[in-house]
Amino acid sequence: MQTADKGLKIDWANMPTYNTIMAVAAGVGLLTLVLFARELIRSPRELSTDGWALNFGVLGLILSTTGLHMTLTWPLAAGGFPFDNIIFGETSLGFGVLLLAAALYLWRRGAGLIERAAQGPASALRAAARVAGPLSAFIGFLGLSMLAIGSAGIRYKLFAAPAQEPISGAFADHPMIEATFMSLLLALVGIGAIAFPFAVRAVRERVDTTAVALRITGWSWAVAGVVFALFGAMNFFTHIGLIVNTM
Incomplete structure (x- = not known):
């Protein structure tokens, strides 16, 4: 990456970036996990385990492959931002493998879950x-990792877009704006993940669908999922614009 008379120039051959599709997949993954749990609680007999297996399998494959490549290719972007390998690569890999595991379980054992639902919603839950x-322990510690990433984002003013990037670049002179936005978004995912083990325990021991931990996980992941998916979709435009403006 270098600065020339005509402005910022980036060697894109050494700056691969695909956190656009990763953000969309991660956001939809978080949101659909909540929707799956909601359907399992409210109408388990109507649950399409094959459909949910396909959903989690598609999203898990995208996140696992891109996350694994970003995690093992160090640094992925030789022109800068090596911390993205940790922030986006490792977290996407972890989430992607979890989604693949959910897809495999629903594909192989989904019929058994439906049979339990016939005995009553509590049995399936x-x-x-x-x-x-x-x-749930791994998920909980991933949540702590998300809080650590959020803290690092604010401490080191990460995530700020250059002025050449459309929309996000309007805040280039105020790096704390995007740093705070992204850090809080990642922390929100982390809060839901930290609450997840307690939510699982409440359902397993008391079938308590009104437990505070379950509500925290549900609302945190639903809100963060929608924002992540929308932000990722917007970035398809902003990242294309950045590439055009810095070639």
Whole structure:
């Protein structure tokens, strides 16, 4: 990356970037996890486990492959921003593998979940919570990692877009605006993940669908998921504009 008389120039051959599709997939993944849980609670007998398996499989494949490549290629962007390998690569890899695991379970064991639903919603919910229980520790610690990333984003003023990037670049002279926005968004995901083990425990032990932890996880992931998906969709325009403006 260098500054020339005509403005910022970026060697895009050494600056691959695909956190656009990653953001959309991560956002939709968070949102659809909440929608899946909602359907499992309210109408488990109508649950299409094949449909949900396809959804989580598609999103998990996108996040796992891109996240794995970004995690193992160090640094992915030789022209700068090596911290993106950690912030976007490692978290996407972790979330993607979890979504693939959910897809595999619903594909292979979804029929059994529907059979339990025939015995009553509580039976299906408890079964799902028991399956999710062992993974909840990993999810909880991923949540702590998201809080750490959010803290680093504010401490080191990360995520600020250059002036050449449309929309986001309007705040280039005020890096704390985007740093705060992205850091709080990542922290919101983390709060939901930290609450997840407690939500699973409440459902497994008492089938309590009104537990505070369950509501925290649901609302945190739903809100963050929508914002992430919209932000990722917008970035398809802003990142294309950045490339055009800095070639």
